[in-house]
Amino acid sequence: MSTEPKPETSVPTCYRHPGRETYVRCTRCDRYICPECMRDAAVGHQCVECVADGNRGVRRARPVTPLGVPGAASAVPVVTYSLIGLCVLAYLVELSSWRFIADYMMIGQATLINGDTIGVSEGEWYRLVTSMFLHQRGGSFGIAHIVFNMWALWAIGPALEQVLGRWRYLALYMLSGLGGSVLLYLVDPGNSAVGASGAIFGLFGAYFVIGRRLGGQVGPIVFLLVINLVITFSVPDISWEGHIGGLVTGGALAAAMAYAPAARRSLVHIGAPLVVLALLTALVLVKTAELSSAL
Structure with a gap:
């Protein structure tokens, strides 16, 4: 019977908070993220940086008035x-x-x-x-x-x-x-x-x-x-x-x-x-x- 010690396996930690253990990865960048850094995505979770990058590429909808007219830039008349x-x-x-x-x-x-x-x-x-x-x-x-x-x-x-x-x-x-x-x-x-x-x-x-x-x-x-x-x-x-x-x-x-x-x-x-x-x-x-x- 072998008496050799088993190799130690390191526990993954959040890339933003190294002291927090986690097994959840960002579905976009594959980095480990803790609950504080998780953001709900269509599938799984994403990190805050990937969510911010995605929002930069999203075109904001232009508000319209009840008549379908593009809304004014300011509420001030x-x-x-x-x-x-x-x-x-x-x-x-x-x-x-x-x-x-x-x-x-x-x-x-x-x-x-x-x-x-x-x-x-x-x-x-x-x-x-x-x-x-x-x-x-x-x-x-x-x-x-x-x-x-x-x-x-x-x-x-x-x-x-x-x-x-x-x-x-x-x-x-x-x-x-x-x-x-x-x-x-x-x-x-x-x-x-x-x-x-x-x-x-x-x-x-x-x-x-x-x-x-x-x-x-x-x-x-x-x-x-x-x-x-x-x-x-x-x-x-x-x-x-x-x-x-x-x-x-x-x-x-x-x-x-x-x-x-x-x-x-x-x-x-x-x-x-x-x-x-x-x-x-x-x-x-x-x-x-x-x-x-x-x-």
């Missing part, structure tokens, strides 16, 4: 806050100069005392856009004009910006304001107007349409919209054209974005604002030609 800032800045400039309002308010065509003709029909197309950043600084509304518009923008703007994404939301806002200016130009070119109300009404319409599309509660926005429509048609010195033009434009554009087929969503989201812009531009050109021929 940058566009909404920027629009509010521009309106407040313009209002501060107005307080220092009445001339600023006269030069940039919406007016289709007007003849001054000296016989000069000003307005959109005279090539001052910028008035269609700049007027949506101006507000009355006196008159029957005073500071309440900008306070209400900025409150409405702050209240519903961030939600729409998150659902639509930044550039779609900005396009909706700007085109709604433009739609209000264009309707005023078509119906009453001799009248003047200022205010973000057309764009705000466009947001009202968009909020209702998207709320219905997503199955949300639309009662509060309907109530707010009805109250504002009553005020629009019952209080003098309010441009109903600006409000209705913005409401129709914003609602129509939001419907195109909200109900776009998934397969053609990107195409519709790009094409719809361009079509609306082209239509509004064509209407302005037609009205301008009409006013020019009447002179």
Whole structure:
């Protein structure tokens, strides 16, 4: 009978913690790992280093909004806050100069005392856009004009910006304001107007349409919209054209974005604002030609 001693076998230890015995290997690198270093894998366990290496090669899914739109990079409503800032800045400039309002308010065509003709029909197309950043600084509304518009923008703007994404939301806002200016130009070119109300009404319409599309509660926005429509048609010195033009434009554009087929969503989201812009531009050109021929 042999009396030779059996060879000693070493007990494997964790590669990260040499003092800990273990018989479990990483299924990826085959190194021994202790319970603290184990990470569950599809088969067996992996070490922390292999898991980290694998994650570097995984492409992160890009978040999308409920409408299938790629989510904004930040939850901060940058566009909404920027629009509010521009309106407040313009209002501060107005307080220092009445001339600023006269030069940039919406007016289709007007003849001054000296016989000069000003307005959109005279090539001052910028008035269609700049007027949506101006507000009355006196008159029957005073500071309440900008306070209400900025409150409405702050209240519903961030939600729409998150659902639509930044550039779609900005396009909706700007085109709604433009739609209000264009309707005023078509119906009453001799009248003047200022205010973000057309764009705000466009947001009202968009909020209702998207709320219905997503199955949300639309009662509060309907109530707010009805109250504002009553005020629009019952209080003098309010441009109903600006409000209705913005409401129709914003609602129509939001419907195109909200109900776009998934397969053609990107195409519709790009094409719809361009079509609306082209239509509004064509209407302005037609009205301008009409006013020019009447002179």
